[in-house]
Amino acid sequence: MIHAKKPVPPAPREGERLAKRVAEMVPCSRREAEQYIEGGWVSVNGQVVEEPMFRVSDQRVEVDPDASLLELSAVTLLLHKPPGFDAMAAPGQANRHVKSAQQLLSAATHATDDASGVRLLKRHFAKLTACVPLETAASGLVVFTQDWRVLRKLTEDAQLMEQEVIVEVAGEVPAQSLQRINQGLAVDGQPLPAVKVSLNSTGETSSKLRFALKGSHPGLIAYLCERLGLQIVSMKRLRIGRVSMTQLPLGQWRYLQAHERF
Known part of the structure; x- marks a missing residue:
């Protein structure tokens, strides 16, 4: 007689979610704790961690005393696109011969002379929408935004800009x-x-x-x-519109400054 094997339960994950630890420390709601973490205000053993799912046990967790949820606003990124990159395709959607321009957005390609004063966060590279098409063979200014107001401006007023x-x-x-x-x-x-x-x-x-x-x-x-x-x-x-690349180096990006309007 053949007996079915009992399923092996998964090994328990050590520690607890960073968001839970922060919620207990502040104290605040779990969602607010996630926002503090995504805002770059939380460090683990002296290193900033921006992932709420990160697990901690006996590590030293600290919340910046200047932490604020007011800075979690949507951002707009301006890229000096090199030739050969598709401005509108999302990463993974471009074909093998043409790469998505959005994959050029990273901490490594952030312009060192960015005068916006915005603190770079990993969340700034998520949920971006490309605006105003540019030919793949061309270089120049390409806009990516999380801000629905910027997206609406560049969509509804495109024929006037x-x-x-x-x-x-x-x-x-x-x-x-x-x-x-x-x-x-x-x-x-x-x-x-x-x-x-x-x-x-x-x-x-x-x-x-x-x-x-x-x-x-x-x-x-x-x-x-x-x-x-x-x-x-x-x-x-x-x-x-009224926004230009100025001296932005090829392949690098900067934040749209607070005073800039398309």
């Missing part, structure tokens, strides 16, 4: 080409979105054009250049 893009093209650019773009082009009798273009600089082998356009129109600049026989060397978005 001006973007500034610097496009480097091969060779010199005839004045009549700039004039044609500024006067407006059409496809099958339908006018293309209005674009303002001016010559930014010119050199021996290439020229840089400044494009200003309202709304999100991926591929429009490339199409206009192709129509006029201009070969694009590179493309960089500098500004969305």
